[in-house]
Amino acid sequence: MRFISGDKKAILEQLHSATSADTQVETEASVKAIIEDVKANGDAALFRLTEQFDGVRLTDFRVAQSLLDNALDHVEADFIKALEQAKVNILSYHQKQKQSGFVDTEKHGVMRGQLVRPLETAGIYVPGGTAAYPSSVLMNILPAKIAGVPRVIMVTPPGKDGLNPYILAAAKIAGADEVYQIGGAQAIAALAFGTESIPKVDKIVGPGNIFVALAKREVFGIVDIDMIAGPSEVVVVADATANPRFVAADLLSQAEHDTLARAILITTSAAFGQAVASEVEKQLQTLPREKIARASIANFGQVIVAESVEIAFDIMNEIAPEHLEIQLENPMDYLSYVKNAGSVFLGAYASEPLGDYFAGPNHVLPTSGTARFFSPLGVADFCKRTSFISYTKDALAKEKDAIVLLAEKEGLTAHARAIEIRFEEDDEDENS
Amino acid sequence: MRFISGDKKAILEQLHSATSADTQVETEASVKAIIEDVKANGDAALFRLTEQFDGVRLTDFRVAQSLLDNALDHVEADFIKALEQAKVNILSYHQKQKQSGFVDTEKHGVMRGQLVRPLETAGIYVPGGTAAYPSSVLMNILPAKIAGVPRVIMVTPPGKDGLNPYILAAAKIAGADEVYQIGGAQAIAALAFGTESIPKVDKIVGPGNIFVALAKREVFGIVDIDMIAGPSEVVVVADATANPRFVAADLLSQAEHDTLARAILITTSAAFGQAVASEVEKQLQTLPREKIARASIANFGQVIVAESVEIAFDIMNEIAPEHLEIQLENPMDYLSYVKNAGSVFLGAYASEPLGDYFAGPNHVLPTSGTARFFSPLGVADFCKRTSFISYTKDALAKEKDAIVLLAEKEGLTAHARAIEIRFEEDDEDENS
Structure with a gap:
């Protein structure tokens, strides 16, 4: 792990210089070509691209309803039970996010309000292959279901040996309405424009590789998308009262995701930082995904020694991490210090994987510093x-002159006329 | 106006064929070049591009605080009064949109919650020239202020004769914290990346021309943006009980915005449709902006005759208009028929310009059918x-096995280890 210390300014300068540049230009061109292909050729393009990228020749993208209905028959009972438990927690948390509209009738003759309504269709992208995460199926579909989306459509790349049974079981538990075997940029294009067999949706959510991420960006505006996802990161703010073994294990749970994942410790104690770094090395050696985790730790692992807890939080807010663990003596005292973070884990036992799977808050979170302005999926x-x-004529009469004046100042005479014309009949009546 | 009638299917087919294709490709390349220029060269690029595009040579982008503070001295008192009245209505409506977080302590040892916090900086783009709308300044800045954004930064293109005094007065009334004279794609790039003199913001909102719209799209993800805005539209659903003069005036208030604006009447009465079309022609002749409005009506004006009110709403929902007027005998009965619309105006006196300036709901609305998934600015x-x-050790103990099982099913051993390690010390203690 790279050690960074000094005053706040020096630390921030080193942090910024460590931010990696991305090389998306070539990929962008092929993603655009795929999207145009699907837009122009529909299913024919999808069949061809699926064979090309997934190595699978399909005759139908739709997963048979009977396969979905019987998905639980093909996985272990303890897995179903664990996923059902997670579902209970996710539902009870997200229920609290539900908003209702309002009506305001404070002024005589005036009614103003806001409706909050579900989207009609949502498309959920679920990655395939080795990065197949049943937990993500729940985290993406359940909020849509709570919102009341009547048609939740899941897409996932076809595997050479059929669909991953755990993914299909999670789709069943979460309540996906339709499942299609299709992946990559072509899946995003299909959901955005619709094809003969894939329905056009209102919004596309879910994680994916660089092709998926760039395709989502490209179709943004034609449909809505959740966010632009980058590599995952965790920041742990800890003092010497924390347990270095816990902290190291949590950093590694981040690092095992991806060689680009960032695991950062910010601590007020250099000695504690050293202890965590030693533990990281020790625990690394026991991990099946050691190679990935080691590359992540080597390239992006950092121990930042801050001069005070306040400075530690200033630095953390500058990073705006996806996950933040606060392992300080009185963690709750510091929640008010958090400006920019996707999800906050307070205290020694709120380990990040608890949030990934189980506690209930969403694990789809803003990455790469976008917690400054993006929010967890919800x-x-x-x-x-x-x-x-709605206004009565009397209510409009009271505000008419001001509206006409503002419209005329903006040079929009037809706007002014639309208000005035509603009072002209009276004048005519009076004159008749 | 173009008349469309027939059954629902026939109408929808004709509607879809009328949708215009856009030609953005060339503009996209120059927008990308401008963004790269500002990102690489900062203020130097901004000064150069401002001279090139706005024809103004500046030495400083920042509008002096004294100019902003004294902005009300340079406009008429009745204008200030009208804008202050509008502000009261906008504030009282948007106050009702404020959300608070929540804390959930339903399970022993578990605390889960959600914080809702303001962004730290917001950038508000305000167009200049003939399309300078003080009302838009209020509509964009006031929601940010209610949210609690501490630093609201307004940018607007420099004019050859200085800044528009009405825009500056509106900025003062709305409470802009800083104002910079800078416009176009270069302004969006400056707000997204920051330059020596322009602060980097968290989110950019506000309307603009095609350069501004494409630049916002391009920087999405580096900052957040409000939405991808297209030409404006209104759909009026009216029956024979409505006043054709009112309806015509409202259609024209939309048409005068832009030659690409769409004004659409959907009615159950062909005779009423004819009456509105005649009124449109009659009123057109009296408008100062006749040329723009006439082009909009000729190209995009439509009278759709639907076989029933239900079908009228089905067609409206398919269009998903920015503005919807319901001028039916009992308008309130039909609010439940609205699935996709930015803002709904109920009854004969809720004329669209009332919403543009005064009633309180935001006039920044999803356009071009994006009301399917985008919402009014708020x-x-x-x-x-x-x-x-936050979890206690006991609370984590209850869920630990399920978490470990799910992590292992996903092949993420370090995730499982991060949970298990928290219970190993006990075992060690017991064994010691």
Whole structure:
């Protein structure tokens, strides 16, 4: 792990210089070509691209309803039980995010309000292959279901040996309405534009590789998307009261995701930082995914020694991490210090994997510093708002002159006329 | 106006064929070049591009605080009064959108919750020139202020004769913290990346021309943006009880915005449709912006005759208009028929310009059918959510086996280890 210390300014400068540049240009061009292909050729393009990229020749993308209905028959009972338990926690947390609209009738003759309604269709992308995560199926589908989306469509790349049974079981438990075997940029294009067999959706969510991420960005505006996801990261803010073994294990749970994952410890104690670094090395040697985790730790692992807890939080807020663990003596005292973070884990036992699988808050979180402005996936992502107003003639009469004046200042005479014309009949009546 | 009638299927087919294709490719390349220029060269690029595009040579982008503070001295008192009245309505409506976080302590030893916090900086783009709308300044800045954004930065293109005094007065009334004279794609790039003199922001909102719209799309992910705005549209659903003069005036208030604006009447009465079309022609002749409005009506004006009110709403939902007026005998009965619309105006006196300037709901609305998934600009756009959890050891113990099982099914051993390690010390203690 790379050690960084010094005053706040020096640490921030080193942090910024460590941020990696991305090389997306070539991929961008092929993603655009795939999208145009699917838009122009529909299913024919999808069959061809699926054979090309997934090495599978399909005759139908739709997973038979009977396969989905019987998905639980093909996985272990303890897995189903664990996933059902997770579902209970995810549902009870996300229920609290539900918003209702409002009506305001404070002024005579005026009604103003806001409707909150579910999207009509949502497309959930679920990665395949070695990165197949049943937990992500729950985290993406359940908020859509709570929002009330009537048609939740899951897509996932076809495997050479058929679909991953755990993914299909999770889709069943989460309540996916339809499942299609299709992946990559071509899946995103199909959901955005629709094809003969894939329905066009209102919003596409879910993680994916660089092709998927760039395709989502490309179709943004034609449909909505959740967020632009980058490599995952964790920041642990810890003092010498924390357990270095716990902290090291949590850093490694991040590092095993991806060689680009970032695991960062910010501590006020250099000695504690050393202890964690030793533990990281020790625990690394026992991990099946040692190679990935070791590369992540070597390239992006950092121990930052801050001069005070306040500075530690300033640095953390600058990083704006996806996951933040606060392993300080009185963790709750520091929640108010958090400005930018996707999800916060407070205290020694709120280990990050608890949030990944079980506690209930969503594990789809803003990455790469976007917690400055993006939020965890939630029920609001599957809703849209509509405002409404109703005015009586008397209520409009009271505000008419101001509206006409503002419209005329903006040079929009037809706007002014639309208000005035509603009072002209009276004048005519009076004159008749 | 173009008349469309027939059964629902025939109408929808004709509607879809009328949708215009856009030609963005060339503009996209120059927008990318501008963004790269500003990212690489900062203020130097901004000064150069401002001279090139706005024809103004500046030495400083920042509008002096004294100019902003004294902005009300340079506009008429009745304008200030009208804008202040509008502000009261906008504030009282948007206050109702404020969300608070929550804490859930339903399970022993478990705390789960959600924080809702304002963004730290917001960038508000305000167009200049003939399309300078003080009302838009209020509609964009006030929700950010209600959200609690401490630093609201407004940018607007420099004019050859200095800044538009009405725009500056609106900025003062709305409470802009800083104002910079800078426009176009270069302004968006400056706000996204920051330059020597322009601060980097968390989110960019506000309308603009095609350069601004494409630049916002391009920087999405580096910062957040509000939405991808296209030409404006109104759908009026009316029956024979409506006043054709009112309806025509409302259609024209939309048409005068832009030659690409769409004004659509959906009615159950062909005779009423004819009456509105005649009124549109009659009123057109009296408008100062006749040329723009006439082009919009000729190209995109439509009278759709539907076989029933239900079908009228089905067609409306398919269009998903920015503005929807319901001028039916009992308008309130039909709010439940609205699935996709930005803002709904109910009854004969809720004319669209009332919403543009005054009633309180935001006039920044999803356009071009994006009301299927985008929402009016609101307080939520200037907030971010953060989830948090805290577990005691006992609480974690109850869920530990399920978490470990799920992590292992996903092949993420370090995730499982991070949970298990927290219980190993006990075993060691017991064995010692």
